[in-house]
Each structure stands twice: as C-alpha cells, then as structure tokens.
Amino acid sequence: MSRVLNVAVVGCGIGRSHIVEGYLPNADKFKVLALCDLNPERLDQVGEEFGIERRIVNFDELLAMDDIDIIDVCTPPGAHFSMVTEALKAGKHVVCEKPLVGSLEDVDAIIEAEKSAKGKLMPVFQYRFGNGIEQAKTIIDAGIAGKPYCGTVETMWRREAPYYTVPWRGKWKTELGGVLMGHAIHPHDIFTYLMGDIAKVFGRVATRVNPIEVEDTISASLEMKSGALASFTATLGSVDEITRIRLQFENVTIESDHAPYNPGKELWKILPRNDEVKARIDEALANWQHVPSRFQTQMARFHDAIFGKGELPVTSADSRRALELVTAFYHSSSTHSEVALPLGPDHPLYQSWVPAEFR
Known part of the structure; x- marks a missing residue:
C-alpha cells in the first residue's frame, strides 16, 4: 500500500x-x-x-x-x-x-x-492535541502530579439564533443533543483523558438561551474512580467565550489556556508544589518536541x-466513555438521581437518550 x-x-x-x-x-x-x-x-x-x-x-x-x-x-x-x-x-x-x-x-x-x-x-x-495538553498529560502519566484531588471544567460558549438556522441544529433527531453533545463533549473528553474514568454523576440540563428542543445549559457534580471530585458547567449563552479546565493534584495545579476552540495549543499553567516537583517537571519536559494542535496531530x-x-490516538472506547457520560447526564437530570457508571444494556437509556416523542 x-x-x-x-x-x-x-x-x-x-x-x-x-x-x-x-x-x-x-x-x-x-x-x-x-x-x-x-x-x-x-x-x-x-x-x-x-x-x-x-x-x-x-x-x-x-x-x-x-x-x-x-x-x-x-x-x-x-x-x-x-x-x-x-x-x-x-x-x-x-x-x-x-x-x-x-x-x-x-x-x-x-x-x-x-x-x-x-x-x-x-x-x-x-481538542486533545497540542503542546499545552500534551505537557500536562506527560506530567500526569509520569506520576509527577501525584494523587488527584479535584477538578473543574467550564465550557462557556456563545450560540445565538443565526446558529440554529442550519436545519439540523437544535433538534433531537438530527443533533442528538445540545451543549452536552456538540460542544462541551470536547472539554469533558479532555478532563477524562487527563483525570481518568468517572464513577458517579449527578447532573442537570436546561434550555435557557435559545428556543430549541435540546439543552443549552448544564451543570454536574462528579466522583471519579480515583476518588477525586469534579464539577462541570457549560452554557451557550456566555457573552465572551472560554474553555477552562483546572486540575488539582497532590503535587501540581494544572490550568488550561482559556482559548475556547483550541485549548491544547498554548502552554498550560503548571504550578509545582515545591522546588523538588519543579525539578522533576523540568526534567520530564526537557528537549520538548513541538506538537501541532487539533486535526494536524x-x-x-x-x-x-x-x-x-x-x-x-482516539478510539471507539474513548467515544463510548464520552457517550456514557452524556447518557448518565440526561438520566440523572430527568430522574433527579445520582447515576453510577459504567452503563450496560440494562440501563433505561441504553438504546437511546433521545426523548421518545422526538425519535
């Protein structure tokens, strides 16, 4: 070939x-x-x-x-x-x-x-690719970051009426969801890529910004399998636009560049706990080779x-993890209950999270 x-x-x-x-x-x-x-x-x-x-x-x-x-x-x-x-x-x-x-x-x-x-x-x-996120991943995978404590993801984007003039947007049957599916799915994937699997989700979804079928505002409290805690917030009604991911570990605080659509490109803020941790980070990142962002890499x-x-670089298992979170989010919001992951064929939304009247 x-x-x-x-x-x-x-x-x-x-x-x-x-x-x-x-x-x-x-x-x-x-x-x-x-x-x-x-x-x-x-x-x-x-x-x-x-x-x-x-x-x-x-x-x-x-x-x-x-x-x-x-x-x-x-x-x-x-x-x-x-x-x-x-x-x-x-x-x-x-x-x-x-x-x-x-x-x-x-x-x-x-x-x-x-x-x-x-x-x-x-x-x-x-969004997984670029110098910022790859350096963070290198430090975490090397064990330098230590025990994960907690993290936050804020997806604050702006989508107004003209965006939804595209016929398939904002509709359950064609878009399959709103901010959870088409927008925050990227920062949420970055979070699990760095922090590991989710154990439990308590989430809420709402339609607050535009008169559409699907959600445009969400929030959640999560427990990770590691025991770390996290919170996710997203809206399509922000005045400015940022994607902010902040992770707190035993030895480092890591915060993303706030660029909404390319958070991995620029170097992230990495704050070491002490000089010893800083020396280990410097050693791990010595002779760093540039990683082009987004689709190129x-x-x-x-x-x-x-x-x-x-x-x-991305697998169907990664997609399943992202869709499992989406499924848990919708189920938690509709039942006002905490949802434990993983989800299998016995889950009520396994075949579809789209409301029956829109299928």
Whole structure:
C-alpha cells in the first residue's frame, strides 16, 4: 500500500476544517481524492477551493471506489451510525466526527463491528492535541502530579439564533443533543483523558438561551474512580467565550489556556508544589518536541496507527466513555438521581437518550 492514503470527505461543513487543518498539513500522508455532500453548491465551492475534482452526492458510490482508503464522516450526527458501519463493511478506514453515534447500543455495535473489520476507525476529539495538553498529560502519566484531588471544567460558549438556522441544529433527531453533545463533549473528553474514568454523576440540563428542543445549559457534580471530585458547567449563552479546565493534584495545579476552540495549543499553567516537583517537571519536559494542535496531530497519528507505528490516538472506547457520560447526564437530570457508571444494556437509556416523542 502507498504511504499516501486517499481520503473521501463526506460533509463539507466541518469537513472543510479536516482538509485545512488535518490533510493539507500532512500532504505527505494523505490526499483528498473525493468529496461527498448533499448540497451541490457547497460541494462545488469546496471542490473548487482545493482542486478536488471528484464530487459525489451519493454516499454509496464512495464505498465502491477501490482507490479510496479512508472515509471521513463529517455529516450531522444522526447519519453517523449507518455511514460508519457501511464504510467498515466496505473495508475502508474511517474517521468520524463527534458524536460517533447516538446511543450506547450503537457504539457497542460499532465496537463489535471493528473486531472483524479490515479498516481502522478513529473518532474525532481534536481538542486533545497540542503542546499545552500534551505537557500536562506527560506530567500526569509520569506520576509527577501525584494523587488527584479535584477538578473543574467550564465550557462557556456563545450560540445565538443565526446558529440554529442550519436545519439540523437544535433538534433531537438530527443533533442528538445540545451543549452536552456538540460542544462541551470536547472539554469533558479532555478532563477524562487527563483525570481518568468517572464513577458517579449527578447532573442537570436546561434550555435557557435559545428556543430549541435540546439543552443549552448544564451543570454536574462528579466522583471519579480515583476518588477525586469534579464539577462541570457549560452554557451557550456566555457573552465572551472560554474553555477552562483546572486540575488539582497532590503535587501540581494544572490550568488550561482559556482559548475556547483550541485549548491544547498554548502552554498550560503548571504550578509545582515545591522546588523538588519543579525539578522533576523540568526534567520530564526537557528537549520538548513541538506538537501541532487539533486535526494536524490527530490525523498524523492516525496515519502512524494505520501503518503500525503507534496506537490509535482516539478510539471507539474513548467515544463510548464520552457517550456514557452524556447518557448518565440526561438520566440523572430527568430522574433527579445520582447515576453510577459504567452503563450496560440494562440501563433505561441504553438504546437511546433521545426523548421518545422526538425519535
């Protein structure tokens, strides 16, 4: 197999960002050979912008193309499950935007399908990548941070009426959720990436900002499996926009850069408990190699994984953890009860967290 993999991008909205940030900076690894979108005008616009001649409206046509190695699914969430499963059946590698699918049942079905699939599946969590978050991860994984005490995540973003003029947004059937699903899912993933698995959730969701079906404001109290405590807050009604993650460990305090859409790029604030801890941090970060943020590094590491040079940077198990939190959040809010994780097939929302009247 050639070391340059041919990609078909399905959905030219966020798919354009995949091209600009992920594939073009990795031109020695990927070539975008085809685009697929139901909107001919947008299809032609993006095709002309990047000189991509193969423009397809019918997704099934892509699956039959022998020269396509990777199907990159960037459609509205409601279409993800069928496209991912069909692409895996066709022997393709698959990249899929968040959320991977719309239920724990569906993500478990995809995990099962992966076992016999020829290709690899990589869900997208591009916020994990960049110098700031990677240095924090290095310090934690090296054991320097010590015992985790507590942490907070604030996702304060702004979405007003024009945002919801896009027909699929703000609706249960197509977006599958609100701020929990399409926005705070990224900072929440970063938190568990650094702090580990969640044991219990008490959450509340509300629609406070816009007249939409889904939630746009949330809060939660969490207990981690380590015993650490955490709180999550998010809204789409903030005046300014920040993403702030603050973690308190035995030996260090770690706080993210507050950039809302690229919190991993800039160096994070890392405060050592004493000079001995500082010396260990300095040693661990000596000769640091720059880590490009967002899609550039995620796509590069996906290429490495395909060729056996590393592990998948994001897995379907990571997506399951994110969707498990979402499921627990909705159940906790509706029942006013604490929810213990993990969640299995016996959970009331295993098949869907979408309210019955919107399915």
